[in-house]
Structures are given as C-alpha cells and as structure tokens.
Amino acid sequence: MRKRHTFSKRLARTALNLEDFETLVRRRLPRSVFGYVEGGADDGDAVTHNRNALRAIRMIPNVLGDVSQRTQQTTLFGQTFSAPFIVAPMGASSIVGYDADNAMAHAARRANIPFTLSANSITPIEEMAKTYPGAWFAAYQSPDHQNIQDMCLRVADAGLSLYMLTVDVPVASNRENNVRTGYTMPFQLSQRLCLDVLRHPRWALGTMLRTMRHRGIPRISNVDPNSRPSIFSKEIGAVTGHAAFSWRHAEHIRKHWKGPFVLKGILSPRDARLAREIGADGIVVSNHGGRQLDSAVSPVEVLEAIRDESGFMTVLADSGFRRGTDILKGMALGADGILIGRPFLYAATFGGQNAVAYAISRLKRELDIDMALLGVNTPQEANISHLLRYLTA
C-alpha cells in the first residue's frame, strides 16, 4: 500500500500530462524498441503534422453559461462509457512494456473506457476477454473467405464485442527509422540489437526475460484464427499487409460479424460513404498515428467533410490527440469519440496498470477543466462555432 502511495506521488511530480510519459520511458527502452513506438513512415512528417494540425485550431469559448453540471459520459455503439476517449490498438505492446496489453485493458476497464486489442498483439483474444469482457478487437484480416468466417467466429466466441477492421495497411509502410535503430519484425537478434538490449538491463530483465518466463517465446496471437507464429518466424512478415483486400471482402466480414463493425483508417469522404454503403456501424478517421502514408492529411483536416458523408455511422478519430482541448476539437469537428495510442503504451511501460489509470485520470481532469473553460457541460456540446482554423504548414 505504502509502495503504491509513493509511486503515485512520484507520478504526480513527474507526469503532468500524457506527453510526459514519452520522456519518462525514452531512456528506459532500447533505442530500437522506443523508435518502433515513437516513429512514423518515411520522414516522420505525418507524426509532426498531426500535432501541428491540432495546434492550428484555436478555440472560441462562450462564458457565463452555467457549466456546473459537467459530465463526460459518452455512448458508443449502445454502451455508455465514462469518457469520450478510447485506448487505440497497438501491436507488439507487450514487447514494449511488460504485459502492457493487460495493463492498459485493466486500467481501461476500471475507468470504464473502451480498450482495443490489436491483431498483432502477443496477448491472445481469449486471454483479453477475461481481462476485459467485451473489449474491442482490431483485425489485420486476410481476404480469404474461410479465414474471415473463422476469425469472426473466434472473436465472437471469446466474447469481444466490436470488430474493427484496419484498412490503411495494404502493405507495410516504409519505416526507415526502424532500419536505422535496428528494429525488425520478425525479430532478428543482430549484434546491434543485442548491444542495444544489453545497454538497457531494466528492459532486458523486466520485460524481455520476464515475458519469456511467463509466456515462452512471444507469439503474434490474433492475426490468424488458427496459427500463432513466433515473433522470430518469417511467417509474420506477410501477415499484416493484404494488398488484395477490397470492399468486397469488407462486405463479407459485415455479413459474418453480427456486432458493431468499424473501419479504421478512413481519410476521405468517398471512403466514408462506401463504409456506410456496406453497412459498417462506424469508422475511425485516422492516418495510423502518422505510421502509414507520410504525406497523408491529418484527421482534423477532413473530419467535417467525412462527418457529412457518414449518416448514422459512429465517427471516431485518432492520430496525435493528447490534450483535453484536442478531444474537444475533434468532437467539435464531428467525432463521437477519440482514440489515443502511444501515451497509454508509454504509461503501461513506465508503471503498468497504475500508471495507465493515472494517465486516464489526468486526461479526464484536463478535459473537465477544458469543458468548463470552453463553456460546455458535455464534450458532445462542442461544435464548429467553438473553433477558428489557421492554415497548417
């Protein structure tokens, strides 16, 4: 109990906001592992642009509106959550921080916000269903019809509630930063990687060896309904990008998945319309945190136009959202909820479930203050009249 108290006090001194967790873990992690999380594609322009695009939107508050009844309650796909933000799917999280998938999921469940498990995770769907019954699942789906049916069955049988299809990875992107730092998938124990690991004994013992003791050789557990290739196996190079995947295959998933079906990685109004036409329940407007097409627009630049094409679909957004004000900006532009990735993984890496719970509570606190200062009682009240946009560079 005393230990937890000291930990909370230390956190309160060092992590005032979500971005601070990046600073806290930067030196703890091997350069290659940190680079894998932090980095983007090509020159990393989209990562920077995501933050700039959000910063370029200024807010116009309304005063004297009685903001004493503030609540962040948000209903998504028929379920009511305590805040409008969601833990984004992140592959290989539990290689970055010890048991990070479970740490993030436990904290999300306790805080009553959604958690999304990645197909590329080493934590199996069935294990996650015990940690967070009804958690969301993000698939990298093969176009094979039998594979689609089996995957839908596996996710439903386990008891996860939502099938999110990631649609912006027809091929793996060009991650030069991974080449520079020595991160590879499948994992290759090059001399450089070994030296990097040896220089970070805390990660080597506390994450790598501990994971191996607990799980054996880590395996990518959810890209295929039946097989679980090890992170060292050549098989996993081919599992995420499916260049032949098309709207026809997405329609096939819609037919076999009875729960909420969401397409993640939409950036054009045309694709939002097509998602609606195949019967999707929602979309995530996302440039994958700047990790796919490096010159892609930032979600906040296209959200309004996409909202107009989305009809009754739930519109979520992600990529670069860090502050309470960012969430309000996204919602004012038409999003129903916001996914956040890297900061929650950094928090899990720094201090497991308690640090993620702390990160969630900091963001909720910030959002509460920002709602009052903007002059709204709910995040859903934020609208276009609260925003002024400058051109972004």
Ligand SMILES: Cc1cc2nc3c(=O)[nH]c(=O)nc-3n(C[C@H](O)[C@H](O)[C@H](O)COP(=O)(O)O)c2cc1C
């Ligand atoms: C380490 C890492 C792994 C990711 N893995 C996946 C994945 O397996 N599936 C997916 O749809 N998105 C994946 N993403 C993208 C996130 O779901 C999300 O779109 C992005 O991180 C949001 O941007 P943010 O990190 O700036 O908040 C990953 C992101 C990171 C940082």
